[in-house]
Amino acid sequence: MTTKERFTRIINRQDVDRIPIKDWPWPGTVQRWEQEGLPAGMDYRDYFGIDKVQELWVDISPRYEVEVIEKTDEYTICTNAWGATYKDFGGGESTPEFLDFKVKDSKIWQETKARMTVDPSRIDWAALEDNHAKWVANGDWIEAVFWFGFDVAHSWMSGTETILMAMIEEPEWVEDIINTYLDKCIAHYDMMWDKGYRFDSIHWPDDMGYKGTTLFSPEIYRQIIKPAHKRAVDWAHNKGIVARLHSCGNITKLLPDIVDTGVDILNPLEVKAGMDALAVKAEYGDKLTLHGGLDIKLWTNPEAVVAEIERLVPKLKEGGGYIFASDHSIPSSVSLENMRVVVEAAKRVGTY
Numbered sequence: 001m002t003t004k005e006r007f008t009r010i011i012n013r014q015d016v017d018r019i020p021i022k023d024w025p026w027p028g029t030v031q032r033w034e035q036e037g038l039p040a041g042m043d044y045r046d047y048f049g050i051d052k053v054q055e056l057w058v059d060i061s062p063r064y065e066v067e068v069i070e071k072t073d074e075y076t077i078c079t080n081a082w083g084a085t086y087k088d089f090g091g092g093e094s095t096p097e098f099l100d101f102k103v104k105d106s107k108i109w110q111e112t113k114a115r116m117t118v119d120p121s122r123i124d125w126a127a128l129e130d131n132h133a134k135w136v137a138n139g140d141w142i143e144a145v146f147w148f149g150f151d152v153a154h155s156w157m158s159g160t161e162t163i164l165m166a167m168i169e170e171p172e173w174v175e176d177i178i179n180t181y182l183d184k185c186i187a188h189y190d191m192m193w194d195k196g197y198r199f200d201s202i203h204w205p206d207d208m209g210y211k212g213t214t215l216f217s218p219e220i221y222r223q224i225i226k227p228a229h230k231r232a233v234d235w236a237h238n239k240g241i242v243a244r245l246h247s248c249g250n251i252t253k254l255l256p257d258i259v260d261t262g263v264d265i266l267n268p269l270e271v272k273a274g275m276d277a278l279a280v281k282a283e284y285g286d287k288l289t290l291h292g293g294l295d296i297k298l299w300t301n302p303e304a305v306v307a308e309i310e311r312l313v314p315k316l317k318e319g320g321g322y323i324f325a326s327d328h329s330i331p332s333s334v335s336l337e338n339m340r341v342v343v344e345a346a347k348r349v350g351t352y
Contacts, residue, residue: 002139003051004200011242011264011289013320019313019350021050021343024329027092036336048343052070052140054131056192056199059122060184062115064102074210082157083112093332097098106166106173112157113180118187118273128197142199143244146190146232148181149206150174150215150225151247167216171224178228186235193239201242201265202232208247211273221254230261237262244291248328250274259287268292271327280314290316291323299326299334302341309342313349 001009001017009016025033025044034040038047061081069085070077076088083102101111135142153174154163166174189202206229207216208221224263229245236243244265245258250273258266269277269292277293293312298305316322324346330339 001352003053003141004139006051007053007141007200007323010323016320016352018347018352019317019322019324019326021048021346021350022053023050023325025334025339026329026331028332029092029330029334029348031092032332033336033339037328038336041067045328048339049347050343052135052138054135054140054142054204056091056128056142056189056197057124058183058185058188058192060188061351062112064112064115084156093178098155098159101157101162103158104162106170109173109177113176113319116180116184117255118184118191120191122188123192128192132197134333135196143201143203144192146182146185146189146202146204148178148185148228148232150178150206151205151207153177155207164216167220167224175224175228178225179231182228182232186232199241201244202236203244203246204232205246207246207248208254209251209270211271212250213274214249214251214253218253218257226257226261229258229263233262233264252276252280255284257281259284263288265289265291265323267323268328269327271295271324272297275327277312278315281322283319285319285321289321289323292325292327294324294326296328296330296334299330299338299342301352302338305338305342306345309345313346317350317352 003020006016006020010020030038030044033044033282038044062083063081064079064083066079066081068076068078074089076090077085077099078088079085084098085100086096086098088096088171103109121180150163154160163174242264243262244267245263246267247267248270250270251258252275268287269275269280269290271293275293277290280288281290294308295318298308
């Protein structure tokens, strides 16, 4: 069974050979695996015999100048196309430390917004021509990555404090940011679709929680963010494809509204933040396909992680609607051998 067949059938609650397996090792993790026996240059998905999801990207940024400000043996300080200044520690082991932001108020946003043009040059047409037909022939699942929402506005462009304050004091500004980002995504993926490049789903990262609770109230979500989420989902459904939301943290309080948008797949069900995959399955399993929910902290202990797979997966896979993954991504603390153990257990327990 191909990845596309497996994903399609698991989402539609149809008979399938096993649950799909789709996770995200960090670059440093792949480097470790290569040191431990993964052949250099080999796709880790082929090595482990797991499902292949291929991502499509477009550049909707304001294209601010990208420059290196300082470079040492330990870090690099640079700017990004969104106007943020950040410290990159390299090695594929950590997230960057954001130091400053250009777009700190709604006035500067107007200049930024004007730079976010719709332009065919923002799509890598050569990569599409080289890869798309091969992905389709291979039966891979092809996913268009959208870039909009609370998360990317605060983390990549304006800063957490600025956006959280604006959600109370200038909600119309945050709404404009979110909708502008979404408009540009839609415009460019429509361009791609019209050229005959099809994809099976859309996906966007919008982390809205932290440990124990959400970063804002359900009322704020309904007012500022939910309409854009629903618009993205409706756009996908109108094309006959599905929508996947990635939201870290504990977003339990938002789930009724998230389900109401029509989102098809929810990821990553972050255990360390307090998410309970079995509880979500019991409440929303007929409406949401769950993706993740396996505590990554256990993956360095083969016995513990196998026990957790055997505890959770039989219940999560009942009736379909489950894709196997950690509760975020795979750090370099997970060895090649431990990953092999995880994959073998997931296949064994996840077989129908």
